[in-house]
Amino acid sequence: MDDFVYWKYSKDVVFSTKSAYAMLLRNPDYSAGLLNNALPLTGILQQHGIPVDTTCVLCLGNHESVEHLFRDCPLVREVWVTAPLIASLQVRRDITFSAWFVEIVLDLRRNKSWETLEWVSRSLAAEDFKSAIRSLGMASTALRHHVSSSCLLQGSSDSNVDICLVFDGAYTLHDHTAGAGWIFRSSDSDIVLGGGCRAFTSSSTFQSELQTCLWALKAADRRGFRRLLIYTDCSTLLTFLTNKRCQDISCLWLLQDIKVILTRFLFCEVRKVPRQWVAPAHWLASQARQRRMLLWSC
Template sequence: MNLLSEFCASFGQMINLQKSFVKFSLNTPPDYRDYLALSLRLQSKPSIGTYLGLPNDLGQSKVSDFKILIDKVASRLFAFASLRLSAAAKLVIINSVLVVSFNHILSVLKIPSFISSYLDSMLASFWWRSSGFRKGMALRSASLLHLPKRLGGLGLRSIGCFNSALLAGTGWRMMLNPQLLVYRLMVSKYPFHFALPATRITRPSWGCRGLQLAMSVVAKGVRWKTGCGSSVRITTDEWAPGVLVSFKDGLSESELPTHVSSIIDPRSNVWDSSRVHRLFDGLIGLPILPKWKIFAWKVVHSTLPVASALSVRGLSVDPVCCFCRHEPETVAHLFRDCDFVSLLWGGSSLGFHRPSLHRLPFLHWFSTMVSLFGATKDWVGLINFFSILWSIWLSRNNVRFRQLDVSPTEVLSLASQWCARGQQAQNFCLKSSSLPLRPRPSVTAFSTCCYGDPLSGLDICLLCDGSWSSDNSTGAGWIFRDCVSPLVLNGGARASLSSSALHSELQAYFWGLHSAYSRGYRRILIYLDYETLCLILGRRQRSDVSLCWLIQDIQALLSLFEAYRI
């Protein structure tokens, strides 16, 4: 009481003892409770009461404390049951009326899984119910109803997931606003509560458990802003959207970098593309036949049905190599270590000799060979490599399943046929990728991009050009010239970074247009020396998706001019 009197004297307020009460712990003896309540001249109550429909003092049984939500929803469902609502109306009522009625509870406290599951069952039963108080028949599981509409569901609120989402929002707001009183209280009691990734806290309160769940949800969704990458670990931190980054198979530990900064060019601050391809590019991106890509994937991941693997799985097959008839048929033995196969590698155009074949483990050797061909862009050597592997596999199947006899000469002849097919397919792909998506138009289309009435007179002539270097550095320049004379009026230049020559040309074009508009020119004649750029702006050729936003900005800027001609 002395403490309360000191508080009243300090703040100039009085406590109404008639409206106040005291609550004791359950471990306090009853006679001692009565004595303390009489001494304090306050009445004793077993519970603090409720706030916004929820008990303030939660007991050990959280299910019994949160059953009030079940009663609340059940009473509202009883009121809606007689309205003969359509399925669409019920969906709106569930998401916008019933669930919203206890949003304030879901956003601060974790609902026990039993309560959330029971509420989901009640709401789904209400939606399936045909009319009145008749029990409906659920023709599909509730998980389909809870799927978002874009994924084929109905978007029905799942109480447990919705509870986690609201708690995550609360935790995130507290992290972004450390000046809040609730944040300071939580951090003072649980110092590592808002650490990412979420840390385990011993003996937390129920409210802290809910926020701890929120931080675990937030930790799954947050990503690094990479920056220079010196503090971001490649395989441990979640810096790439939606996935933990991992290196491709077959690389040695010594050549694996640890931080993102090691795969960024320090001079240009862009990705070191050659190293990125060497570390992360898989087999699917190689310019080889699609069946070879799947075949290589099976080799790397040990899913090729060789005899030893089938024998281990209980199939009655002969596990001995069908070529040498001495060793078990494993992937390494079949494609490299067999004496018969060693003759093939030695007699091929690649000229592998037996000591060099066995210097590395098979998977490491296989990945190193593929990476070496890819890094040097030796596509002919890559096709030769895969044609021999594929011919060995085909010959093995002929011997094992068709009882045919094969010689090294026949296998090499088969490999040369597949090599020719691979080179033919590769030449077709390279030729197709280098051609425009539509037939190349005549040069007359080079000057047909017009808007407004350029024949009635133009204010200025704009000439712009961009340059690009292999280190991704870019230079852009533009000048303004009189339309009827070679007199140069003014101009500008700018340095930047870009991913390609087309990107640099687009940047120069955008900056030149922006400069022309800011100087007050509204009717312009534009000269370009890059025909592909004209075709893209004239919507006669598609562009790379990475440039579509810059092209949209250019087209939006062009729409501001009264007239232009390219």
């Protein structure tokens, strides 16, 4: 007898999307993480003693919890009421998130709304949900309203720029090794005028970004630059530099040191840029994190 593939979760042993999501929702293991606060969200990780920045990665304005990420975030609210596939669902805030989620899943199964149920089921994975929110057109429009692409920290907007400072940090969770990398680039071309890197240890990705920013600013100060345009791929840094309070004491002290050294410059603007824009600085940071270069500057 020849071997054959069969799907044991349907009566006709043939795979279908409908039967797959019905199986997922019948299996409590898949929903337990969501309903029991066991997803790897930053707010939950911090409760277990892991030093992470708990700011929501979507709106950058609130603590990332299950309720906030899946229901109460301003970007997510817009999706719930405007996305054609799920706009008919009633978003209730008069009951707990767990009760509300179970309610809409049962209603969708009862009404055999399999396509909508498929989308909601995917939200059991937090990272998939974030990706889904970002991928929707109206969410990307909302992102442009909620996320600042730049912030002016010192001086006036009509000032000329001496140099473009590009920096990035690299961090490994399992051994807390970290590296800092930065380059000085001409403000009107891609010519690199110098840079540096440094190996160190850190307690979080955000702390490594802050430490790198501080060392890069000190290097710019030593070289006599007074008007800086700074490129970073860390949007959280912009949020905290604009007077948002940080709860991590190690990051708080670094933020204070950064704000002090910023007063030494006549002009300083920070811009959030795509990751590929900071690739040269990231390469230096990675070399330092891997201990191929411990300390270098030019």
